[in-house]
Amino acid sequence: MDTKKIIEGLKQAIKVPGHNASTDGKSGDLPPKQGEGLETERKEVIIYALSTCPWCKKAKKFFTEKGVDFEYIEYDKADEETRKYIQEDCKAYTETLGFPIVKIGDDAVVGYNTKKYSSLLDR
Amino acid sequence: MDTKKRMEQLRTMFQRVIDPLGYKFSPDEEIVEFLLEQEVMIEKEKGSPFCPCQGLTGEREHDMKLVCPCIPFHREHYDAMKRCWCGLYVHKDVNDPDELFQISKKEFEASRK
């Protein structure tokens, strides 16, 4: 898996204040219109993980079995730049970098908790 | 050193540390074996048996608080979960570790306010 490519993709997808996101035409960057595309629109799921963490593997299994597409990025196997990026991206949710960190749309769940994953997916 | 042998050494040393803190190794032996093996691998690579489920930053002050057993540095948070973050250890009165959930430190702190 090419982690660098994924991270580049993530950086593009994440809203930066002052950044005019509408130019790339991605639906995720546009304000949602009522009654439009609600059924087909799926939340983006990113799992930040450690290669040594069994709960990360359980989280991966959960989303795989649900048939949900997700990105799975191993912090400990990533390069320095990617690690710094993940640290920044997760600052708001976990100071201690407790993995897994599962981002579902605009929300995040720190830790393995299938009930929380399900409720965010269904929300 | 042989991985299995080192796993047993860690088990013996860590038992000594966690016992007075009110913790024991999880009754989930499969998780315990897996985590201890990861710690031996991490120790071989990085010099210390860091928590397999928390991220290192390269800053000594941050990372040293993640050397197993890291309970002393996260005591209130772990006591609230009745387990440590990776689940290697649980409170002595816990029989079914599957009933315990990970709560992020932020959630834990918010719940105390």
Next chain:
Amino acid sequence: MAPWIFTIAEKELNDGEKKLVILENNKLLLLRQKGTFYAMSNKSPHMDCPLSKGTFKEYVVECPCHDWHFDIRNGEFIDAKEIKAPIYETKVEDGNIYVNIE
């Protein structure tokens, strides 16, 4: 009879310093602070690292391996006082330091 064992002469350990002593099969760390002598096990109760290789300030010795801090007066690990490094009584007689290893 209390097993007081001779370690080193008082003048061999200056204030604010520490020294590893080997008594029979026991490795002890002798420390001197503000004129008082302290003795504790040289092994950290965490992973048996040698405290003699750590740093020593005021009444605290820091393990060189993982930075665990111990109070030399009672052996307590600063971050969780339930965890203790064994400590031993000391006395000075005729300019010599003795340790009670019982």
